[in-house]
Amino acid sequence: MSHTNVGLFATCLVDLIRPNVGFATIKLLEQVGCQVEVPLKQTCCGQPAYNNGDLQTSQKLAKQVIMLFEDYDYVVAPSGSCMGMLKQHYPELFTENDSDWKIKAERFAEKCYELTTFLTEVKPLTVKASFPHTITYHDSCSSQRELGIKQQPRQLLEQVSGLELREMAETEVCCGFGGTFSVKYPDISTRMVSNKAENVQNTEAEYLVTADMGCLMNIAGRLHRLESPVKAYHIAEILADMAEE
Incomplete structure (x- = not known):
């Protein structure tokens, strides 16, 4: 039986302040049968720029994240804050005039989950x-x-x-x-x-x-x-x- 392929969106604060949270997240995802990878080229989700009205920077970061994680079955993050950006706001960043990226952002959002939701609703x-x-x-x-x-x-x-x-x-x-x-x-x-x-x-x-x-x-x-x-x-x-x- 093939494993569920999960890309871990580690988040800036986990990476810089508390890496143990990232390691704990990987351990939990592996316990429910996931094959976990942590793309090394991942960056900030773009939320600080988005919250301050810098949509150009937000879009640039969103495109990088979407492309980096597009081949995974799911994208999981140990953060409701960052996941809110990926799941709710990425599709809002792109208008109908940029329909290709809007569709990509919507498809990406569908496979994005905050950790506790993933561990209760997707892979209990x-x-x-x-x-x-x-x-x-x-x-x-x-x-x-x-x-x-x-x-x-x-x-x-x-x-x-x-x-x-x-x-x-x-x-x-x-x-x-x-x-x-x-x-x-x-x-x-x-x-x-x-x-x-x-x-x-x-x-x-x-x-x-x-x-x-x-x-x-x-x-x-x-x-x-x-x-x-x-x-x-x-x-x-x-x-x-x-x-x-």
Whole structure:
């Protein structure tokens, strides 16, 4: 039986900040029978340019990504933020006047999946991990509002041996990162992440878990500045048994 051929879109933040998330993602995809490749020429998805109105740069990056991943059965990313760009916004980048690329972008989007959605709806994962700790889970804006992700990560986490999920207040509220939002509006961003950190701490959970590196980096940074003992992990690290307890 032939393997499902998956191209891993690693994302900039995973590559530069937390490579372990990439390795954990590969391990999980291989557990469900996928043949995983990581195209070395992949670049940024173009979201920062897109969010700031630079459509020319966004289109250029989108074309590179689409061509690089066109031969894979699926494209999977451990990020709702980047996957929202690939799946929702790439088709919007091209008009009917550029119909060839619009069709390519639409076909590309159909095979793109965020990791937890892929592992629950396309290739269901039987989780083998153990993590005997209390956690709280943050729902990222892009995952929820662009991709409809809410129960998928929870379905996976409830299979983890020994894990107890304690839901925080306002789990669906933005953490304040928002890509360039945190740069443009630092005072508002700081207030938002401070509120999020307070909600995390009020659960008295040992760990914060989320599925987006931007949120993870932002909330973990605030918790560290507050000298909180709460540690942060990407969900892939928990599910792959690659979290250092």
